[in-house]
Structure formats: C-alpha cells, structure tokens
Amino acid sequence: MPPHLSADxxxxxxxxxxxxxxxxxxxxxxxxxxxxxxxxxxxxxxxPQERWQRALCDLALHQLDDLDEHLGQLRDGPLPxxxxxxxxxxxxxxxxxxGSAEWNLLTDEASWSGELFQILGRDPAAAxxxxxxxxxxxxxEDRRRLTAMVTDCLVDAKPIDGEFxxxxxxxxxxxxxxxxxxxxxxxxxxxxxxxxxxxVSELRRSQRAVSETRDSLQRHRAHTEHRLAVELQEAVLPxxxxxxRLPHRGPxxxxxxxxxxxxxxxxxxxxxxxxxxxxxxxxxxxxxxxLTGHGVAVASGMAALLGAVRGMAMAGTQxxxxxxxxxxxxxxxxxxxLGSAVCCRYRPDTRTLTWAxxxxxxxxxxxxxxxxxxxxxxxxLLGATPGAVYAQAEETLEVGDLLVLHTDGLVPGxxxxxxxxxxxxxxxxxxxxxxxxxxxxxxxxxFGESEREGDAxxxxxxxxx
Numbered sequence: 001m002p003p004h005l006s007a008d009x010x011x012x013x014x015x016x017x018x019x020x021x022x023x024x025x026x027x028x029x030x031x032x033x034x035x036x037x038x039x040x041x042x043x044x045x046x047x048p049q050e051r052w053q054r055a056l057c058d059l060a061l062h063q064l065d066d067l068d069e070h071l072g073q074l075r076d077g078p079l080p081x082x083x084x085x086x087x088x089x090x091x092x093x094x095x096x097x098x099g100s101a102e103w104n105l106l107t108d109e110a111s112w113s114g115e116l117f118q119i120l121g122r123d124p125a126a127a128x129x130x131x132x133x134x135x136x137x138x139x140x141e142d143r144r145r146l147t148a149m150v151t152d153c154l155v156d157a158k159p160i161d162g163e164f165x166x167x168x169x170x171x172x173x174x175x176x177x178x179x180x181x182x183x184x185x186x187x188x189x190x191x192x193x194x195x196x197x198x199x200v201s202e203l204r205r206s207q208r209a210v211s212e213t214r215d216s217l218q219r220h221r222a223h224t225e226h227r228l229a230v231e232l233q234e235a236v237l238p239x240x241x242x243x244x245r246l247p248h249r250g251p252x253x254x255x256x257x258x259x260x261x262x263x264x265x266x267x268x269x270x271x272x273x274x275x276x277x278x279x280x281x282x283x284x285x286x287x288x289x290x291l292t293g294h295g296v297a298v299a300s301g302m303a304a305l306l307g308a309v310r311g312m313a314m315a316g317t318q319x320x321x322x323x324x325x326x327x328x329x330x331x332x333x334x335x336x337x338l339g340s341a342v343c344c345r346y347r348p349d350t351r352t353l354t355w356a357x358x359x360x361x362x363x364x365x366x367x368x369x370x371x372x373x374x375x376x377x378x379x380x381l382l383g384a385t386p387g388a389v390y391a392q393a394e395e396t397l398e399v400g401d402l403l404v405l406h407t408d409g410l411v412p413g414x415x416x417x418x419x420x421x422x423x424x425x426x427x428x429x430x431x432x433x434x435x436x437x438x439x440x441x442x443x444x445x446x447f448g449e450s451e452r453e454g455d456a457x458x459x460x461x462x463x464x465x
Contacts, residue, residue, distance in 0.1 A: 020075040027071060031064040054213075059206040066203075097199035102183075103131045104192045105154070119176065119199045121168030131193070139165040139173065149178070154190055157182050163200065174201045228296050230269055236303045237273060253348035254284055255462040257436035259444055261410070263454050270294050270455040271302040271339070272407045277310055282348065285313040288405040288459050289341030289360065301337055305329070309343065319343040319356035320392035323379060327358065327390070330383030339382040342405055346397075351463060353403070356392040358382045361416065364423055365395065366402040369431030371424040397463050402430055402439060405459040410443070412452035422447075436460040 038057035041050060099116025103109075110128035117124045120137055129136070131150060135143045142164035152158040160180040167173050180195030238258065258274045271291030278284055287309055291302045308329055312322045322343055330337055340360035346353050355363065355374075359381035362374045377391035397403070404423065411419035426446065433439050439460045 020071055024068060024071045024075070027064055027068050031061060031068065034060045034064060056210050059203075059210050062203060062206050097202075098196065099198075100194070100196050101128065102192055102194040106191055116197055119174070119197060120166060121170060121172070137166045137168075139167060146178075150193070153180060153182055153193055157190070160195060174199055175204050176200070225296050228299075232296070232299045232303055236306055238276060253463070253465040254346065255436040255464050256460070257440040258457065258459040259440050259448075261444065261448050261452065261456045261458075263452055269299050271298040272455045272457045273302050273306050274405070274407075274457040274459040275306060275309065276459065276461075277313065279314055279316075279345070281316065284346045284348070285310070286344040286346060286403070286405060286459060286461055287342060288407055288457055289339060289358075290407045290457075291337055291339040293337065297335070298337075301333070305339065305341075309341075313343070313345070318392060319345060319354055320377070320390045323356045323358050323382070323390035324388065327380075327382045327385070327388050331386050333383075337383050340408070341382060344403075344405070346461070348465065351397045351399075353395045353397055354392055355395070356390050358390060359384070361406060361408065361420065364404040364406075364420070365397075366404065366427050366430050367398065367400070369428045371404075371427040371430070373420055373424070399463050399465065401463045402436075403461040403463075404439070404443075405461075407455075407457045409452055409454045409456040410458055411447050412450045412456075436462045 034057060038054065038061065041053040041057060097115075097119065099119050100113045101116055102111045104111075108130055110130050112128040114124055116128075117126075120129075122129075135146055138146050145162060146164045149160045149162050153160045160178055163175055163177045165173055165175050177198045177200045178195050179198075180193055182190045183192045183194060185191040237260065254276075256276050258276070260272065260274070263270065271293060272289070273291075274288045276284065276286055287306075289302075289305070289309075291298055291305060293301075305326065308326060309322065312325060317325070323341070326339075326341065330339060340358055342355060342357045342360045342363060344353055344355040344363065353363075355377075356379055357376050358379045360379075362376040364371050364373055374395055375393065377393040379390040380388050406423070408416070411422050414422065423443070426442065429442060430439050433442060439462070440458060443458055443460075
C-alpha cells in the first residue's frame, strides 16, 4: 500500500528550470515534426487509411499540447492560492482542463481551484460541492464507480485513479479523470482527501476517432482483400453458372457441372477449387482440391497450384506422378502450405478413369441409382512429406454413370464418413435427374443452405457416350 500523505507535508518545490526548459524545447520540436506529418497526410478524400493517419496525428498533437502545458506547470511550481483569485484561464487551454480539490472530513468543508469550477461548469461564487454532493453532477451509470473510488480511498487508503462522466448545468456531458489520495492527521486518521481532476473529453474524443478510423481501415482492407480473392478465384475457376462447356472435337462424352459454396461464417475466401479441362490427347482432366488457409495469399497459391495441374496434365503427366510433383512444388514454396486434391484423367474411347488422390475424399460413383465410394490409392497431403510417392487407380465407367468429386465440408456439421453416407443416400434421386446440372442443383438444395465454416466445391460428371 502506498504511504499516506501527512497533513503537515512540506510544499512541493519545482525542479530546476534548466532541465525542464530542455524538455519543453524537445516537446515543442516534436510537436512541430508531428504537425508537419499531419499537413502531409491532410486529405478531404474518402481513403480510410488517410483518415486513420490524420486522426492519429490529431491525437498525438493533442497529447503533445498537454505535455507542453504540464511541463510549464512543473517548471513554474504550484499555482497561487485560490484566495488570490487568479484570472480565469481560457476555455480551450490545458489549465482550464485541470483543476484540484480538497475535502476536509472533519469540518465537511470543500476547497476547489477556480479551474475545477470551470470544468464542472459551476459558478465560482457558489460553494464547492461536498463529497456527498459530488455524485449529483455525475451521470447515473457512473455514480457507482465514483462512489467506489472515494470509498476505497477513505476506508482502505487506496489512491484514486479513474474516470467518470459529468453533466454540466448547460447539459453538456464531459469526461473527467480523477487522481487523489487521503491525507492523514497526526494520529494516523484520515482527515481529508485531495484530488486532481482533469477534463479529458477532447482526448477521449480523439482516441475514439483513431479507433473508429482504424476499424474503418480494417474493414476496408478486409473488403478489398475479399474482393481480390473472389476476383482471382473467379478468374481461374471454370464458370459454374450452367453446365461446364469444353471445346469438344468430337461427340460430347461427359456432361459436366460444378458449384462452389461459400462459407456462411467467414467473409474470407478459401483455397478450394474444381477444374475440368479437355487435354491435347482427347482425354479430359477432372480435379478438385483445397489449399489450407484463407485470403488473397491462399487464393493466389490455389491459382498457382491449379495452373501447375493444368500444365502437367496437358503435357501428358499421369495422375500419380502429377501428385508427386505437386507435393514437391508445395514443399518448395517460401511459405509452407498443405493441400489435398483428387486428379482424374478420363479416356473416352475406353471409358477409363485413371485417378490419384492426396489426402482427399475419394470420388463417388453412382450407377443405376446406387452409389459407392471408389477405393482410394495411397496418397498423403500435399506439402506434408517431402519425396512422397502417390499411387493411382483405374475405374471403367459406363454410359449413364455419374461421378461426383467434392472437397471437405460439402456436408457441413458431419464427419467425413457421415458426409459420404449422406451423399450416397442421394443415389436414387440422382438417378432420376437428366443432366449434371440437375445433379449439382440437387446437392446444393440438400446441403447448400446449411451453415458451413469453410468453402466447399462439388464437380459432377455424367458419362453420355
């Protein structure tokens, strides 16, 4: 517990003028530098970052003004006694925002400085408020706080250091910061309490402006990042509105459709993707995947990964080898990342599907209204194990077969096994659809409205020839 003040304590002596004058000069030079920065950032535009910078400069200048005035008081020593009736300070000066008071508990008398009358908006000719009367000028919701601070000071000798809001007679609300301590008489009893009260309304207003402009800047940045991520994702993924169209050279062998479902709990774009691409040898590439994380960096990484998938597939790389090279690519990135994927090559003349997976849900095959999960070849997450080898598998399809590829989270609120079972339960209804787009619409109607934590993609391919 801090030592109590004695009623017969000696008057404080001001420090040496030279050292304080040096501090004042430094404060004023710093204020000039900050003001120069403020002028450089002055803007009437709507840029949130410029508004935030301007608010920070205003707050810094406000605090440096106060520091300059405080150092001046420190250099000059205590103000004259109130009995000397000094001229009232100007309304906007620091001296008008700092007042002092002492309440004598033995005589129930109060002594206020002229500045405190001005802070509270009271007539200097009126009697100062006693401790019992002081709460009458405090906002109702802050009275309990003031009472607790005063009680702790008088009963437990705790220093007062807190804020409350007062209402002046003209109806204006002001925020006051109060610091004080008890004064003990010769026998150790509390005889009075003194306090310094400072009007911090403008300071708190400046701080709120900084906070509000900072929040606005963060919202602006989040909105910009979200927009960039969406635009990047939409630029690299095939359009999902309607069936996917491939530049077929011969009869259409696959009816394709896809959909990306957005998270309902996050505004950030994830790294989910789907893709369908007709290759130079007449085969068709089908792939879905997910890169961990959210935001522009992840969307950019997804675009790079998808570009690598397309390039290697176009060059004739088989799915197993393709996964191995993708794994090396993620392992070599500057920022480590993990990803999962399924990559398939469909050969239309034999209706053969060759595929590999990297820690990803296996494709679902529906035939005659009944679905099953394909047996997954070995494959770990991309970027998890350097030098990992990925196996591949083959499946012969038939006309009318329906292949469903999806990322995690397509069926929100369920485990991976339960999600697969719920999708397989759609088999009879999927068998009654006419197009791949109808199948996607059925899946979205069944699971798309549920609250999901992350993005999800679904790609449907129906064998038509």
